[in-house]
Each structure stands twice: as structure tokens, then as C-alpha cells.
Amino acid sequence: MSRLTRILVVDDEPHILRMLKVLLSKHGYDVTVAIDGGDGLQRVRADRPDIVVLDANMPVFDGYELCRRIRDDESLSPQPYVLMLTAGGQAKDAEKAATAGVDEFMTKPFSPVQFAARLAEIQAGRA
Amino acid sequence: MTMTAGAATSSPRKGADATLDRVLADLGAITGMAVAVFDEDGREIAGVPPVADSGQWNAETVEVPIVVSGLDVGRVRVRAHGGDRDAVIQAESVARLAASFVEGRAQAEREQHAMAAELDAMADELLARYEEITTLSQLGEALGAVFEPKEICRISLQRAQLATGAQSGLVALSETDVLSTEAGAEDAAAVAAARCAVRTRRQVLLHEGESPETGAESEVAAGGPLLAVPLVPMTGGEVDAPLGALVVGRPPGAGRFTAGDAKLATSIAMQVASAIRSSRLIASLREAERVQHEIEIAADVQRALLPGSPPTLAGLELSGRCVPATNVGGDLYDHVLDRSGGLWLLIADVAGHSIGSALIMAMARTVLRREIADGRSPTEVLAATNETLYADLDASGLFITVFCGRLDLATGDFTYASGGQNPPLLRRASGELVELDADGMPAGFLPTIQYEEKKLRLSAGDLVVLYTDGVVEAEGTDGTLFGEDRLRNVVEKSGDAPASSVVGAIFEGLDQHGGHQADDVTLLAARWGDPI
Numbered sequence: 020m021s022r023l024t025r026i027l028v029v030d031d032e033p034h035i036l037r038m039l040k041v042l043l044s045k046h047g048y049d050v051t052v053a054i055d056g057g058d059g060l061q062r063v064r065a066d067r068p069d070i071v072v073l074d075a076n077m078p079v080f081d082g083y084e085l086c087r088r089i090r091d092d093e094s095l096s097p098q099p100y101v102l103m104l105t106a107g108g109q110a111k112d113a114e115k116a117a118t119a120g121v122d123e124f125m126t127k128p129f130s131p132v133q134f135a136a137r138l139a140e141i142q143a144g145r146a
Numbered sequence: 147m148t149m150t151a152g153a154a155t156s157s158p159r160k161g162a163d164a165t166l167d168r169v170l171a172d173l174g175a176i177t178g179m180a181v182a183v184f185d186e187d188g189r190e191i192a193g194v195p196p197v198a199d200s201g202q203w204n205a206e207t208v209e210v211p212i213v214v215s216g217l218d219v220g221r222v223r224v225r226a227h228g229g230d231r232d233a234v235i236q237a238e239s240v241a242r243l244a245a246s247f248v249e250g251r252a253q254a255e256r257e258q259h260a261m262a263a264e265l266d267a268m269a270d271e272l273l274a275r276y277e278e279i280t281t282l283s284q285l286g287e288a289l290g291a292v293f294e295p296k297e298i299c300r301i302s303l304q305r306a307q308l309a310t311g312a313q314s315g316l317v318a319l320s321e322t323d324v325l326s327t328e329a330g331a332e333d334a335a336a337v338a339a340a341r342c343a344v345r346t347r348r349q350v351l352l353h354e355g356e357s358p359e360t361g362a363e364s365e366v367a368a369g370g371p372l373l374a375v376p377l378v379p380m381t382g383g384e385v386d387a388p389l390g391a392l393v394v395g396r397p398p399g400a401g402r403f404t405a406g407d408a409k410l411a412t413s414i415a416m417q418v419a420s421a422i423r424s425s426r427l428i429a430s431l432r433e434a435e436r437v438q439h440e441i442e443i444a445a446d447v448q449r450a451l452l453p454g455s456p457p458t459l460a461g462l463e464l465s466g467r468c469v470p471a472t473n474v475g476g477d478l479y480d481h482v483l484d485r486s487g488g489l490w491l492l493i494a495d496v497a498g499h500s501i502g503s504a505l506i507m508a509m510a511r512t513v514l515r516r517e518i519a520d521g522r523s524p525t526e527v528l529a530a531t532n533e534t535l536y537a538d539l540d541a542s543g544l545f546i547t548v549f550c551g552r553l554d555l556a557t558g559d560f561t562y563a564s565g566g567q568n569p570p571l572l573r574r575a576s577g578e579l580v581e582l583d584a585d586g587m588p589a590g591f592l593p594t595i596q597y598e599e600k601k602l603r604l605s606a607g608d609l610v611v612l613y614t615d616g617v618v619e620a621e622g623t624d625g626t627l628f629g630e631d632r633l634r635n636v637v638e639k640s641g642d643a644p645a646s647s648v649v650g651a652i653f654e655g656l657d658q659h660g661g662h663q664a665d666d667v668t669l670l671a672a673r674w675g676d677p678i
Contacts, residue, residue, distance in 0.1 A: 034269070034272065037265060037266075037269045038269045038272050038273055038276065040269070041266050041269040041270055041273065042269075042273050045270075128276060128279060128280045128283070129280060130276075130277055130280040130281055130284070130308070130309065131273045131276055131277045131280075132277055132308060132309055132311060133280075133308065
């Protein structure tokens with residue numbers, strides 16, 4: 020039996036972090052969290068998540084930089100699916116995210132129900 | 147997270163709690179006693195020295211319970227240095243010390259768990275609010291450019307299903323007590339739930355197999371969980387009747403809808419109801435605008451039916467004016483020259499001043515002109531007009547009062563007939579006032595009508611004034627009618643003023659009389675000079 024899909028959530032907003040952890044745990048994912056880019060990178064290396072949900076703007080280094088570093092790390096194989104959440108959601112942000120290696124770009128506020136549904140699709144796609 | 151014995155919620159392994167091991171080791175080293183902690187099932191969790199052999203515990207062993215929140219969750223055992231009283235008391239003290247350490251840690255951990263659970267509950271609540279806000283904002287955005295009720299229902303149902311994790315549902319709108327499904331599938335149970343929600347103005351939460359109490363529909367049971375909410379628009383306090391209902395459903399065996407789902411559905415329903423109401427309002431405004439536009443076109447057409455500038459005739463001066471009460475009127479005046487040197491003066495009034503009256507008026511004008519062109523006499527013109535229009539007038543419940551007279555421009559002979567029209571006034575040059583009365587019923591009363599023909603000769607300086615009842619029945623600000631006396635007075639005093647001045651003076655009198663113009667007001671005046 021394959022292990023639970025592991026999701027790492029990286030966000031510097033504690034309430035968003037907690038909310039996402041509760042939401043995703045309820046949907047049966049194995050959830051770990053990190054509160055900034057640096058912490059996030061350590062957790063990616065240690066936990067080897069299948070999916071990384073990250074905020075665009077964070078201290079230490081931001082979501083774009085975190086994604087670049089994940090993509091540059093050859094030890095991370097297979098690479099996780101990276102989903103970026105941002106409050107901005109402008110076209111240039113999406114472009115910047117794509118350049119950094121982000122697989123998917125989502126704007127806040129998002130519907131938790133739709134978010135969970137999307138993760139289920141991603142999970143199905145990777146299975 | 148490592149569990150201490152006190153938490154007793156998982157199965158701890160010996161050696162898994164390093165802190166406890168260290169504390170017990172220190173305690174053992176200081177006292178030289180064997181100390182161990184057991185869980186509620188008697189399994190050893192930590193101990194020093196490692197004392198798995200139960201033979202170590204003998205009569206000299208002291209046992210103290212570990213109690214957390216009033217629950218016995220384990221034991222601490224300490225083996226005394228001997229059986230004497232002091233040794234036992236000493237051992238008991240050590241055991242209590244170890245127990246209180248375990249209890250303190252367990253208590254702290256419990257509190258931590260409780261706090262985490264509370265935070266999770268808050269996060270859950272936050273998620274629900276977040277979902278609600280996002281759903282409503284997305285719905286608002288989606289409905290922003292949609293004004294068609296069916297489309298509003300379709301989009302809303304889709305959003306409601308997504309937000310509540312439903313797979314089926316419908317949106318029904320009620321119009322004069324009939325509920326019609328605008329979006330979604332016509333499931334009998336869903337329709338019954340919708341009816342119930344509209345009737346009770348409350349949400350209806352049904353579990354699998356339940357049926358709403360709706361009388362006739364009470365036998366219909368839900369196949370799967372159902373949630374129905376009434377569509378009640380947002381208002382400034384007053385509660386409007388529901389415009390319909392939103393129903394979402396899940397397949398049999400799926401989880402039931404929660405109070406949170408109902409709350410979300412109610413918020414969506416409120417937004418949908420407001421959108422539907424706006425859409426209906428916009429539709430009625432558009433309709434009113436369209437009707438107004440058509441009435442304006444009709445008014446333009448009708449104005450074009452009134453005669454233009456009167457013909458310049460030697461010895462005769464003409465002046466006419468028609469002011470409709472609304473955009474379109476039922477009054478008409480006309481002057482027509484015939485081929486035998488006669489000038490016809492016509493005035494008519496169709497009951498009402500609606501579009502229908504205006505249409506009848508246009509027809510009457512055509513028929514009157516045709517009959518005049520055919521060379522008939524005034525009585526023949528009126529009789530023929532009645533016969534031609536009778537069927538249409540009868541069908542529409544309308545009638546026309548009409549006066550027509552032919553003035554022989556060579557002799558001044560004036561032959562006339564009237565169908566219930568206010569008798570025109572003739573002011574002789576001498577100042578004498580004569581009513582031009584003639585018997586006859588308004589056109590439309592009977593299929594065939596006989597008209598009385600009258601004839602008199604005009605002298606130089608005579609003035610004929612034709613008018614509709616809107617002149618004499620104009621109500622003033624004081625509630626009195628303008629009346630025939632006021633009209634006669636103006637005509638009497640007109641002296642040898644031109645016809646146009648007399649018309650102007652009558653309108654001036656009406657203005658001074660004041661009040662709101664309730665009926666069309668029409669005048670046609672002719673001043674006879676010297677025949678050629």
C-alpha cells in the first residue's frame with residue numbers, strides 16, 4: 020500500500036498555515052508545515068513531500084526563490100508538485116512563478132472546497 | 147510526540163520517554179531505590195534499574211497511583227530499602243514525587259491537546275467562513291453581468307453544488323403559486339423539498355429516506371441527503387415572500403448536510419434572490435421603456451394625421467388646435483375641400499385616449515375623408531362611416547362622437563349632421579349665439595344609424611366654433627368644470643376677432659381655469675367673411 024500523499028505547506032501567516040493544515044488533514048493528507056522559505060527548504064529535503072503549497076511572499080527567501088532552490092536540488096527526485104498561493108494574482112506574478120518552476124498558481128482568497136478538490140486532482144494525476 | 151503514562155491515550159513503549167527515563171535515573175541514583183512507572187494496563191513505561199522481573203516487587207514495594215483529572219491512569223512503584231517504617235515512608239515520598247512529576251507533565255500535555263483541538267476547531271470555523279466569503283464573492287462576480295433568470299439559476303446551482311459538496315439539485319422559481327424548475331433535474335423529492343422551503347420560508351434539511359411535511363407531497367422520500375433553502379431577497383428589514391427555492395442533494399449513502407452547509411446555502415440563496423429580483427425589475431423597466439417609445443411613435447403618427455396649415459380661402463379664415471391629455475389622444479379635427487366647391491369642417495372624439503382610441507381615430511379619419519371624396523352629404527358621410535367602423539368599434543367597446551358640416555364657399559350655405567357631438571356654437575355678426583344641434587347617435591352605438599340633416603346660411607362676419615367635451619368638461623383647481631357658459635362667454639365677446647384669436651382666447655380661459663388636463667382638448671373655428 021502506498022503511503023499517504025505528503026503535503027508541505029509553507030506560509031508565514033500562522034492562521035493560514037493552521038487552516039490549511041486542518042483542511043488538508045481532514046482530507047486525509049500527511050501534512051507538514053514551515054513558516055518561511057529557509058524552513059521550507061529544510062523541510063522539503065527532510066520530508067520529501069509529494070506536493071508543496073507555498074506562499075509567494077515570505078521572509079528569509081520568498082516562494083519564488085524557494086521554488087527555484089527546490090528545482091535546483093538534484094537530490095530531490097522525484098521533484099514535488101509546487102502550487103503557489105498569492106494574494107496578488109496579476110499576470111506578471113503568474114509569469115514570474117512559471118519561470119521559477121511553479122507548476123500551478125492560485126490566487127487568494129480561494130475556496131477551501133475547490134482547493135481540496137484541485138489537490139485531489141493533482142494527487143490523482145501523480146498516482 | 148511522546149506520550150507519558152499519564153496521557154494514556156496511546157501505547158507507550160519503554161524507553162520512548164527520554165525525559166522520564168532521566169528523571170527516574172536521577173531519583174534512583176539519589177535514593178538508591180528501584181523506581182518504575184506503569185500504565186493503567188500494568189505495562190512498565192520507564193524504570194530504574196530496568197526491572198522487568200516482577201519478582202523484584204515484594205512486600206517492601208510501595209505503590210502510588212497516578213491520577214490525572216480524577217482518572218487513575220497508572221502506577222508508580224518504589225521498592226523500599228527494607229520493611230521498617232522509615233524505609234516505607236521514605237519510599238512512599240519518592241513514589242509520590244515521581245507520580246506528581248508524571249501527573250504534572252500529563253496535565254500540561256492534556257491542556258496542550260485541548261488548546262490544539264480548540265485551535266483546530268477555530269481553524270475549521272475559519273475555513274467555513276473562508277469558503278462562504280469566497281463562494282459569495284465568486285458568485286457575485288459571476289452574476290454581475292447576467293440578467294436572464296434561467297442563467298442566474300444555472301450559475302447559482304453550479305456554485306451551490308460546488309460549495310456544499312453536492313452532486314445534484316435544482317433552482318425553482320415561483321410565479322403566482324406555481325413552482326417551476328429553472329435549473330437542475332426535476333427530482334420529485336427535491337421539488338417537494340423546494341415547495342416546503344417556499345411555503346415555510348425556512349431551510350429544509352432531509353436525511354436519506356426522510357420526506358418533507360408538505361401534505362400532498364408527504365409520501366415523497368429523499369433518495370439521498372437533501373438541503374432546500376428559500377430564495378429570499380435581501381431587504382432593508384421587511385421580509386419579502388420567497389421567489390423560489392434552491393435545493394442541493396447528495397447521492398444515497400453520502401454524508402448528510404450540516405448546519406454549516408445550510409448557512410452557506412442560505413447566503414447563496416439570498417444573493418440569487420436579489421439577482422432574480424433585479425433582473426425582473428430591469429425587465430419591467432425595459433418593457434415600460436419599450437411601451438413608452440411605441441406610444442411616442444404613435445403620438446408622432448397621430449400628430450401627422452391632424453391637418454396642416456389651413457387652406458387660404460378668400461372670405462374664410464380657419465384655425466384649429468388639438469392638445470391630447472396623454473401622449474396619444476382620441477380627438478380629431480379636420481378640414482377638407484371637396485370637388486364641388488365645399489369646405490368640410492369635422493370634429494370627432496373617440497372614447498378614451500389610449501393607443502386603441504388613437505388607432506380607431508386614424509381609421510375614422512380615413513373613412514370620413516373617403517366618404518367626403520365620394521361626394522356624399524353630411525348625413526350620408528356619418529351613416530357610411532358608422533356602417534364601416536361599427537364592427538371594429540363594437541369589438542373594442544369604443545364609440546365616436548362626430549360632427550361634420552359642409553360650407554358652400556359660393557353661397558355660405560352650411561349643411562351639417564352630428565353623431566352625439568357637443569353642438570358647435572355659431573356666433574352671428576349681430577352677436578346672437580346659436581347652437582348647431584342635430585339628432586344622431588355616436589358611431590358604434592348601432593349597426594345602422596339615421597342622422598338628421600340641418601342647414602343654415604352664414605352671413606359675413608359669422609363665426610362657427612367646433613369643440614370636443616374636453617373643453618367644457620375641463621376641471622379647474624377649485625373642482626368646477628369650465629362649462630358651456632364660460633365657453634359661450636368667450637365666443638360671445640370675440641367680436642370680429644380672427645378665428646385664431648378666438649381659439650387662443652378659449653385656450654387662455656382654460657389655462658386660467660387651471661387644473662390638470664384629464665381629457666383631450668380640441669377646437670376648430672371658422673370665420674366667414676364675404677362670399678366671392
